[in-house]
Amino acid sequence: MHGGLHSPGTVAVSAAAPLALVGLTVAIGASGSPSLQGTVAIALCNLIIVLGLQVFIGNSGVYSFGQLGFAMAGGYLAALLTVPASFSAFQTPGLPALLSEAQLDPLAATLIAVAGSVLLALLVGLPLMRTSTLAIPISTFAFLIVAYNVLANWDAVTGGSGGLVAIPTSTSVTSAGLWAGMAVLAALAFKWSASGYRLQATREDEAAARSLGVRLMGERMVGFVLSAALCGLGGALAAQQSGVLTPNAFYFAATVTTLTMLVVGGVRSVLGATVGALAITVVVETLRGFEEGHRVFGLPSLGETPGLAAIGLGVILLAVMIGRPSGLTGGREAGELLRRRRESCSSSARGHGVRLTSIPREGAHLDRGTKRQELVADGVSLAFGGLQVLRDVSLVLRPGERLGLIGPNGAGKTTLVNVISGFQRADAGSVYLGGGNVSGHSPARLARAGLVRSFQAALPFEQLSCLESVAVGAMGTGAGRRRAVGEARAVLTRLGLLELSAERAGSLPAGSQRLLGIARALATRPRYLLLDEPAAGLNDQEGAELVEALRDVVADFDCGLLLIEHDINLVTELCTRVQVLDQGRTVALGSPEAVQRDPAVIESYLGSGYPAVAGA
């Protein structure tokens, strides 16, 4: 079901493991005493909520403290839609007749509750997802507080802080288990969808993801809404399990508990959410037994020890954070854990390393029929504080051309690329792409228009595999998963990285990570590719091999290339024109040979020792 990014075996095992845990839980619960059945059913509802948290937090890497607000919404909606009219009359006298007289069947009420949570998430998410990565935890927390206070104080409609009673109890262990199984599949399907990968890319590196065309806010919104749907579902089922509902059911304590479950299990994986939710439930319920002075598992009673369960939760969280900071599962799915195990047994003497020379040429011809025109920066100026970094710099890059941009450190080369690629706004001047003025457009929008850049630092998507990293490049500019995988393979083949497909990007040596960055950018099918020091960290011979590969790739992909590079030999080899910046100004522009003879360039950039050293 997941075209090529994982082997079918990995997919099957990754889905089967959490489903088996859910199945086991249902089997234990269904055969137990009524009180055990209740505990298990609630645990399964909590699991659905934790899966909801995983969908947003795990994939976006941004903590939200507000998702339980959607569980409140789902719970209250389901309750109000099912409570018999006779109870509604005194519990919630201010409720509109449409709701108070409705007495829907449980399934309809649950579905409407989920839909309501989704609507609320759309409403709340639009402003919240606009806030910065650091502000989202706080702003979502604010939402939770508002949601609670509305429910606790709008007595006539919600029953106030006393809550609601007489909710028909329809959630059984089996039905909660079925829903939990579907939630597991939904969370996995999202994680492995093109949208899920784009969101994970923003988690790994915001700037790199945006440079590939990923719309940060839009992707976060998708994860936020799906997360709200699952939280709303969990809340609705829980309300219909216990029959009573107070605003406190999904407030601080529940937020802390569910987040602890997720973190202990491993935020990044669906298996982690499942393991965390179920393991913590077992431990907390056991400790609660002790706390109330019961004998548990035949162990002697401790007498009444209030607070034991909460202390236990804290100790577990601490222990996991110290011993296994990425959670019990390490944030991996079951299939990935299994594959890792097999590999670590057979991984001896595996060398990475760049192999650029023996590249097959077939299979990578990407046809782009669009009409192309020049990329132009016109009179760009920019100052940081008092420091004038760019002074009226213009640059023209023609379709299919290879232009070198050189100059001393601090000359403004990277800043110019930042301006052209939308990462930095210029004080003056404009950027034109294909004849249209694109000044001030976001990096994602420019990437979708065919203007893509790489970074000086490799900015790898550390937790993604090489294949996934490059596929995100294609997905960022709109490709579906299947096409993205095809393009990723073609690009990896061209750069000699195909054999590293399954490796985690974070585990590659620095030079290969840089190549991977170029591969990622190429997978977007750029019309213009801006590379910032692609050969840094490669030795002379590897640099020469990179030149060959770039020359071929750029010709095949038919894109214009802007190359910032200090290795003058490499620039001479690859570029047809060279532009030299010094102190924010263009000081020379011409053929590589002419530029190298320019006295101003020798003075400011190459140094008087040139060419003795560079030719060595």
Add this chain to the structure above:
Amino acid sequence: MLELREVRARRGGAEVLHGLDLTVEAGEVVGVIGPNGAGKSSLLRVLCGLLPPSAGSVSFDGRDLTGLAPEQITRLGIAMVPEGRQIFASLSVAENLRLGARGPLGEAATAEAMERFPILGERCGQRAGQLSGGEQQQLAIARALVGSPRLLALDEPSMGLAPKAIDSIYELLDGVRREGMTILLVEQNVARTIDFCERSVVMSRGVIRAEGERDELQRDPALLRAYLGRQL
């Protein structure tokens, strides 16, 4: 002075050093070259305690370094100039230097460094992030030197620098070498490394495949070519 014996290390599940032997004598200047992914950076990470070896031993002046934390190793006299410079961009030049110095003599050492590196002295109040790449690299080296190390390990000091800036970095390192500092230099710039170091070792796939003195290596480019390009 520095002795690595049969060192093995793993990164991300895979072994990256497969039994590496390396000896550096006091006052010696040794270069490490090799293709991307050969294990050069891993070697330096093992040396300064960021990557604990899974087998083998690392000793410095007869003292076993295995199991020591990075800060303990620094205190024993090994200073590292990391790849990508890693200066504290939002702190001033002077603050960066002060953080490299230790103990009651820190202030004096900082002042001395600013005399020795005039550009840093001129810019002592500026935020380090505002320096040019070459100046930042100078700062990274100066920050390593103010701790009065006995071994200076450098990871790709020329990376991302313009040719002229590379010249001035190597001039500076030449001065450090003349003072008798023991230096271990990891560099992608092969010609530079061989020229600068008395002896260079060639790494590939996690072990040292060849080594030679400056003259030998300069006379025998075939030896280098065999190891530096495609992986064997």
